[in-house]
Amino acid sequence: MEVFAGCEEYQPEYEPLPKQSRIYGMLKDRFIALSVTFGIAVILAIAIPLGIILPQRLIKPLPINVLIPFYMYPAPGAWEPLFEAIGKHVDANFTVVINPADGPGPAVWPTGEYLSVVKALNKYSNVQTLGYIDTARGAVDNATVRKEIETYAGWSNVSSDLTLAGIFFDQTPYKMDNESVAYRYLTNISAIVRHSDGFGGNSLVVHNPGRVPDASLMGSMPNLTVIFEGEYVNMPRKENLNSKLDGLRQNRKDLAMLVHSVPRGLGNTGLRRIIDDVRRDVEWLCLTDLTEKVYEGYGTLLKQWLEVIW
Numbered sequence: 001m002e003v004f005a006g007c008e009e010y011q012p013e014y015e016p017l018p019k020q021s022r023i024y025g026m027l028k029d030r031f032i033a034l035s036v037t038f039g040i041a042v043i044l045a046i047a048i049p050l051g052i053i054l055p056q057r058l059i060k061p062l063p064i065n066v067l068i069p070f071y072m073y074p075a076p077g078a079w080e081p082l083f084e085a086i087g088k089h090v091d092a093n094f095t096v097v098i099n100p101a102d103g104p105g106p107a108v109w110p111t112g113e114y115l116s117v118v119k120a121l122n123k124y125s126n127v128q129t130l131g132y133i134d135t136a137r138g139a140v141d142n143a144t145v146r147k148e149i150e151t152y153a154g155w156s157n158v159s160s161d162l163t164l165a166g167i168f169f170d171q172t173p174y175k176m177d178n179e180s181v182a183y184r185y186l187t188n189i190s191a192i193v194r195h196s197d198g199f200g201g202n203s204l205v206v207h208n209p210g211r212v213p214d215a216s217l218m219g220s221m222p223n224l225t226v227i228f229e230g231e232y233v234n235m236p237r238k239e240n241l242n243s244k245l246d247g248l249r250q251n252r253k254d255l256a257m258l259v260h261s262v263p264r265g266l267g268n269t270g271l272r273r274i275i276d277d278v279r280r281d282v283e284w285l286c287l288t289d290l291t292e293k294v295y296e297g298y299g300t301l302l303k304q305w306l307e308v309i310w
Ligand SMILES: *[C@@H]1O[C@H](CO)[C@@H](O)[C@H](O)[C@H]1NC(C)=O
Pocket: 063, 064, 065, 091, 092, 093
């Protein structure tokens, strides 16, 4: 009673609303409060499942493109499954590394079989072809590398549809040495490709150190660097990768991974997880379940992983 009496003292200052609208006002407030709560619940109920589904299904994920070293001899029909995969996935770009003889081989031009598969590949608008050159960590002297570059460049003399887009330098040095020998070597051989007119004007230079190289070597200006080549079990994943790439200051579109010995039977979900794990850091990928001669066959994964890159 005392309490209410106290309240009553304040009533003169308080202008009560007419009884009906007071109840109405209370109901309205309660209704608004309930609506807001309900609304939030509905939004959460929709957003949480969508949040899981959307990134994969509706929001366009960062693109993954295909870098595929393909060293199988092009016997008639042997490259057909590759052509099929390319034709089926026109929304992905394929960079195919051509390797007739651990390099271009001694002849000015490769065999007719090679000429015909390179022509066939170059017809696809989503394909670019590169010539393979081994540098053996810089042990192949620059004069030999230059000769091989010139041989590949010469293919464009046969006919323009044999023009390669550039060079894939394999086993490039990854350590900066104190006299910058590796740096000068890489800069030199990359520049030779760029100065050549045999690669269609805007040539592409790939370095494959097979691991994250010393950041200072990036000044040798590769267009694309393979930051991991190896077995699936050793593949650097999300957190690990992030810290390794710090300092390299490369865009994802300039980085690639070549992963072999991927376990079979991971299913689409397992494969997608592998891809999504590196998607933010790397745009160019090759996955295969082959465990030896990993670039000389198809493995059983090709179709499957290409299905899940989106
Ligand atoms: C493929 O390459 C073309 C030309 O460079 C580019 O416009 C396109 O966005 C690329 N596609 C993907 C999926 O990255």
